[in-house]
Amino acid sequence: MPPLRVVRRGDVTCMNDLNVFSHEHLQVKIVSESIPIPEERLNKTCFLCSRQARSNMQQYRTDMYEGMIAETITVSGHDGTAVNAYFARPLSSGPFPGVVLIHHAPGWDEWYRETTRKFAHHGYLAISPNIYQQFGHGVPEDVAARVRAAGGVSDDDVVGDMMGSLGYLKSLPQSNGKVGIFGTCSGGRQVFLVACRTKGFDAAVDCWGGRVVMSQQDLTPKYPVAPIDYTRDLSCPLLGLFGEEDQSPSPQQVALHEQELKKYGKTFAFHMYPKAGHGFFYYNRPGYRQEQAVDGWNKVWDFFEKYLETSDKR
């Protein structure tokens, strides 16, 4: 049986007859068709095809070697203090772009360690510093409770921690010189803040960061300026992923942020997902939304590949 030939955006040829299921979702054009496509499959997303068509990365094959190292290290944080960080990278020599991950309000937890390894799996030097270290050690959710009681970690401290991790990634011999920043929840807010207050990051991904828009009475010595007021200074392209049912940030707040980004002519892409609320990537929480999460991750990979010159040298 001859395979189907499918062309997407005129530049990708896919010879895998499994990959024709997604033509509406990916706007795939079927050029020649030798197998009838069942009606029920026409609007379904084929993630294999999606990944292959979107990416410059080589698709994994069962005869490929793949390896990574993942470990706790110590890096410089704010004010030069040493902080623990979880670091993962592919085992080969690269070069690879880097990504700094800012963990969410629940703390420096298992999801963030997994996600750090996920970035390494996709060909990044990935580091997630413990931005709660100044509050002591313990089980992540206990540390997070301590931070909550203390009114959070200050914006200045987070910026300092991120600069330390940025410098660490750029100093590595495997680095291609490009570094992105990624965060969810409060970490999403901090991604935007850091991308505005510093230079050196090449791309930023804010996943449902609340309190980018803040009222005057919400400002505190730890949070003296609403991040949206830094928009003029945004120093790199920004990807934002949000849920329509989220209240922090609410769709109205995201719209305000979008207006501000347009006002200053910034390069950005915001995606507002229907039927999703806060934290729809978190497979271990009730807010997980499978379809939106898969699409969101694909957008993250596309975005970082575009701006960080990701290649497959794993």
Next chain:
Amino acid sequence: MCTGIVENTRVSGCGKGPHGWFILDHAIVAYDHPDHAQAERAVMIDLVNEAAGFESRIAVELTPQSARDLVRAILASLSRGEGDGTRARNQDVQ
């Protein structure tokens, strides 16, 4: 700290944790995305002995409606136990 909504208050009493009863002196009440409760948002209450640390805290995450129900139940029990003065004292606290 996605919402940043946190209230701190002193409390006086005892709570039972994994290692038995201990003195409580501090409560932190937050409205945020919960870690465990099956809800988008929750009232998260940590009852703490500050000297013992957060490892020995009593933590609850309540859906907003159940938090309101709990508040009503607490006020109702106070009202029945202490009489009409409860409402006035609560207003003083606020």
